[in-house]
Amino acid sequence: MVQFSEKDLQQLEEKGITREKVLKQIDTFKEGIPFVTLEKAAVVGNGIERFTEAEQKKRGDYFEKHRDRLKLLKFVPASGAASRMFKAMFNFLDAHDPKRETLTEYVERTNDEAVKKFAEGIEKFPFYEKIMDRIEGKYHSQGEQVYYFVKEMLSTDGLDYGVYPKGLLPFHKYGKDTATPLEEHLKEAALYAKTDGVANLHFTISEQHNEMFRAEEKRVAERVSKSTQATFKVGYSNQKSSTDTIAVDLNDEPFRSNDGTLLFRPGGHGALIENLNDQQADIIFIKNIDNVVVDRNLEAVANSKKMLAGVLLQVQSEAFSFAEKLDDETVSIDVMAEAKDFLEKRLNVRFQENYRGLSIDDQRAILKDKLNRPIRVCGMVKNEGEPGGGPFWIKDKNGNISLQIIESAQVDMGNGHQVSILKNSTHFNPVDLVCGVKNHKGEKYNLLNYVDAKQGFITEKTKEGKPLKALELPGLWNGAMAYWNTIFVEVPLVTFNPVKTVNDLLKPSHQV
Template sequence: MNSNIEAQIDRFKIGFPFINLDRPAIIGDGILSFSESEIESLISFYDRINKDFKILKFVPASGAATRMFKDLFAGINELENGKSLNTGAKKFIDNLSSFVFYRELQELLENIEDAIANSNQTTIQLIILKTLLAAEGLGFGIKPKGAIPFHKVNGIGETPVYDHLLEGISYASLGNKVQIHFTISNEHEELFNELVDKYLRHFPSVDFNIHFSNQLEETNTVAVNSDNVPVKIEGEFFMRPAGHGALLENLNTLQADLVFVKNIDNVVKPNLEPENSRYKKLLGGLLLKKKKEIFQLLEELELGNSEAASNFVKEELGLHMDNVEELQLFLNRPIRVCGMVENTGEPGGGPFWVRNNNGKVSLQIVEKAQIDTSNSEQKEILQRSTHFNPVDLACWVTDYKGNAFDLLKYRDDETGFITEKSFRGETIKAMELPGLWNGAMADWITFFVEVPLQTFNPVKTVLDLLKPNHLD
């Protein structure tokens, strides 16, 4: 057993400490909010100076579509066992013609039209669901989410890969050059390459640089049983992917100054894209403005002048520092601007002021699983939160002298997760690294800014495609 696995087993035994919430980040105390004229000013600032930097769009896209079709898989099981269809699967079938992949599905169903014509309703429903999900049909149940058609383009259903290329042109271009990096599963690389090759023909005047990477196997973590004994399969340790926090390794290798981070499934139908991209430029403009201020302060600190830097840290980040070396160390770090939307009860992390073991308070994105809700004080802070994290980030990853930061140095390794999973009929425990936008960026300089709810349109289930921002 190697030392890495031994350390992971020890971590399973002791667990990860809860985050110590100080207070929720709200408008006026941790979350910035801008008037329409201020938004336009920051967008103009971004458009004016973004040509001076290497910009990249980073899209985590390795997620399988399995959970997206959870109700439909359950529906197959129900129908095969003589049970009535669950509400989600029934709604899907009732609205079948509204989905952009309906025509594809219909073409396959026409091939077995005679079988359908002589079948009862239960059999027809079963045929529809299996044709959609199974490998012999459209195969949506075994595809990555990024390869599922979401929106209609010129009458044809296209995947979110198309939407991200469209976004890249809007806010991540340098002249006619656009650089996008997708993190994907190794087994789906050919599929993503085919999609990209197909979509590049839509944009002949744009010079796209599209590249892929896989989550590194060496970031995988061992699974254990309830007694913290490693699970083995045919004598080998059962190693599992360690969550989106493992993508910090991928992000760390990219050649860029400014990186926009957004999940594969958070897109809108093409006619709404320009309005949503305005708010990405808002994040970019605010990031470039703060970066400019911080770099000027670091140059002043080199001359021994600490007053302006001390005031900035106090007013912008709520910390008290006077020492030149301490200020230099604190300000010379990666910077991120994170969009935050009004909390409507969606699952996911939220923005908080967090107090560390040294008593210092900083802005962090915290998941509910990291909060001790049995503690009445911590629970009350959680309940007072007003916003949540849609995963909408603009990140600056080079220092004021142009050198790339080693992003791994700014991760808080005490902020990982231990979760329970079902495996072969038994409960096992799995470990995830600090989340990419959570503990993996814990020691970044962080700014939160309010963005409208319209910018958050994730497709977590297939029924989300019936919402107005997706429905054609």
Template sequence: MLNAKDFELLAAKGINEKQIEEQLACFKKGFPFLEIAASASVEKGIMVIKQEDQATYMEAWDAYLAKNKKIVKFVPASGAASRMFKNLYEFLSAGYNEPSNSFEQKFFGEINKFAFYDALNAVCLANEKKDIPALMKEGKYKAIVSNLLEKQGLNYGQLPKGLLLFHSYPGKVRAAMEEHLAEGAMYAKNNAGEVNIHFTVSPEHKALFEKLVTNKKREYEEKFSVKYDVSFSVQKPNTDTIAADMDNNPFRDKDGNLLFRPGGHGALIENLNDIDADVVFIKNIDNVVPDSFKCSTVIWKKVLAGVLVTLQEKIYYYLHLIETGKYSHQQVEEMIHFLQDDLCIKNPEMKLLEDAELVLYIKSKLLRPLRVCGMVKNVGEPGGGPFLARNPDGTVSLQVLESSQIDMNDPAKKAMFEKGTHFNPVDLVCAVKNYKGEKYNLPDYVDKNTGFISYKSKDGRELKALELPGLWNGAMSDWNTVFVEVPIETFNPVKTVNDLLRREHQ
């Protein structure tokens, strides 16, 4: 099946033949749906923190920061912004020349409110010899969009979101990436004033990100009295997955070469695993707001982190007790209640375990990475979110699931999904070291049965693409997970360019 040229390609990517065989087998057998026991809710599985308790958790986080632990803000930032401009691309190819639908009318009606307005106006003057108002007066709306999206202008259609100008301030503008620098200084600064931020970027944009940091780092260090350590990584070539044809054989391009595709954001578990940190915050690149709206975000980031380190302290205490062997029956009971009540881990077989087996079971469940995930109340159609799912070992635990992982043909499962009260805004705080200070090897905790097959095309031919278990889904399946309700104002993603016109981005 594989030839000498194929093996050269595999060697260059760091992929072995066994991986190819496993991936092709996935195309043949597909991925099983996950067994869900219920959607998580405030009654079962989602913590609601009262206002009077928020300060306690924030103080716990501040106390942890005072220990000069290594804190890292991890921001997936490799995606191109092309989807953000889908409506404008449609306008460019439309048979009409003036804004006709509500999206187009809003974009042009409020164009001067975008942080990139001045930069766009400058390229319009350079390329069209006219400013934006003059072009609009002449009905040359498409020229404006071309200068925004295409290479001869700002090239926003091909740049990643992190490099786009998102917000305006008096006398200046900020790119999305800069907002993460500002945000990191507000909740992830240790006592030494250090702020560590890591961006995963695509290889072709890495130099542009590095240039932006070089130009802006000093400004933010002076503004927030911090010292930044900003680092970058790219998705590893060995996490690419082989494409298959419709018969589940390796897909070859018109030159006969094997086709590999990026494995999706689940591949970033490898990048996360390379980071030396005690606690890692994970947040998407486009979920940022200007400083005037950051208060709620900062409070809740500190609350989530406070919950994390409070739980971690208990876990470490129990693991030390187990290691010494000096624990009472009452303390074992306490550990069981902690597993069931705080970590929402249920095991129907627990009553059958002998005392020694029970302690080993508790240890096995406590000795794993820990994450606290913010969850937002549903405000529209339910999407991917928090569930209680059955694990291969027979236990039930909290998981973040996407709709594609649930069997919607099963009326009971569909009902559970539709009853979901919360969704996942990708707001995670993670503890990745054990009670001895040793880093967990994160790929060991991935559920490989939670990948996804999608259908694409290449050179006019259909193909199957394999996505690895998602970073906050199957890639963290065997982590201990806690869900905390966070307010909707902490979630302000920019999915379309017009989202930048919302009050929270102005």
């Protein structure tokens, strides 16, 4: 049994973490986290819905018709730092000395495709002119220009972009102005998250960036308000320290830093289910900070979002109607059969084989339980390259089958059958969710009740030269929403334009 000192208990109290929670996490390390069992990939016609243009418009119109009575919110996970985005460029600064070799010689020596691509497209970056003004006179050849350009972009006495949050970097250039992802998200929100002229947004950000985000909002909100006829109500929150997870040593004992304190680590984006749970809205749109489009594609993106929201509102209306009927103990067997049919066909719910043999009261209780859950409608994009996280039917240890978004890290890559199911997936998850978080009485669900704690991740790290095991919480759209009712809908590729590396800004979808 793990023994905690008074000092340990004080540390837990300061973080807002209970002793029981820590013991449960240590048990998770000891038991390990099993791989998920893929049953089959979700495909169009079996887990993914595909609509014609006319059907998409119909659902978008349904949303437009009902949106004025709803509180809408756009929720944007935005705590990601840009350091990973510039990883190849940091490597370049370390590996290249312009006094000893030319850029051409460096590329030939290292076969560094990222730098080659960067150099070829350098004039297309939204910050090109800004950096060129700052490095004027410092270089004597094109190769040197690229080196000093990257140095100015990343060094602490330059623009220091590597330490910026992604949401505040210049992504797009319109004439003399550049736009950050924060600004682009405001423009989007004005199109589909606005009611009575007010668009509501919430960004989850790192604590050290609080002031930077507020300053950027102040800088651009008025400009976007003029062009969109919307006013913006923007909220911010940080990942709670109470969602940090205990680290353990290789014997599954609590890891202690050199000063004797327990080591806690951030729980990953799954911790944001707590931030999401704090929001008060009828419909919540979720989209990552780095997935934005230039103005010419805004309408297509907004129409796709409205379509997803229309799907949610229509299915929610039916779900609420059945939930009300099932509240009545004298509900007929016919209505119960209709509710079961609705759950299977519209909400992708699967029932265990023994359902038919249960008493009417037990069947009603199961139907109520399966109906009274948050609903998410998730856009899915056709696979263009290697599949990453995507839509699958999975089977849990009790034989329950459900529709989930699964990451490749959750799959046993040593199991040929599981790998073949993973590779057969036709769609991937672009993080494009529309969520209904209230029940038929207008009460908000406690989202923390619908998390599958067994869908987290255990990874190995080091601290102060010592190995440790770290626990990442179930991902926000993975295990953190495992027990939601789920609908997957195919959405166009134009809705997916993430910027994972700086060179992604050279793609046509990010060029104005």
